[in-house]
Amino acid sequence: MRAVVRRTQTNKTVEIHVLRAGDVEVDLDRRLLRRAGKIVHLTPTEFDLLVFLMKSEGVPVTHSKLLQTIWGPEYGEELESLRTYIRMLRKKIEDDPAKPRYLFTEPWVGYRFCNTSNSLLLNNPVV
Numbered sequence: 670m671r672a673v674v675r676r677t678q679t680n681k682t683v684e685i686h687v688l689r690a691g692d693v694e695v696d697l698d699r700r701l702l703r704r705a706g707k708i709v710h711l712t713p714t715e716f717d718l719l720v721f722l723m724k725s726e727g728v729p730v731t732h733s734k735l736l737q738t739i740w741g742p743e744y745g746e747e748l749e750s751l752r753t754y755i756r757m758l759r760k761k762i763e764d765d766p767a768k769p770r771y772l773f774t775e776p777w778v779g780y781r782f783c784n785t786s787n788s789l790l791l792n793n794p795v796v
Contacts, residue, residue: 685697686698688720688723688724689784690723690726690771690782690784690785691770691771691784691785692704692705692706693762693771695716695719695720695723697720700713700716702716702719702761702762704761704762709761709762711758711761714739714740714754715754715757715758715761717739718735718739718754718755718758719758719762721735721738721739722735722772722780722781722782723782723784725782726782726783726784727781727782727783727784728781729775729778729779729780729781730779730780730781731778731779732745732748732751732778732779732780733745733746734779735751735779735780736750736751755772755774755780758772759772770783770785771783771784771785
């Protein structure tokens, strides 16, 4: 019985190959970002950071979690590097980086990715 249950559970696993939010589309297999249908170049670190945030949609991710996940376990206090990468990502995916629709700052915590096309908007997200 356990073997039958195990086989039926693995058949239900669905792999996600493309992440979408509004006009932003990330192809995980090809490691491509499209914004409004146009390919946007991302560095490997920018790509990994964006994918991690998109997969954690709606959940605030701490600075240290982002740094340790993307850069490695020995990182955790390099906030200025993280801020720089978030600033570069905003320039590439936001219509107006000063008024983001996707990448929000959670003061004293980290960052949150919000898909405004299919989730509730926060009352006053902080830039």
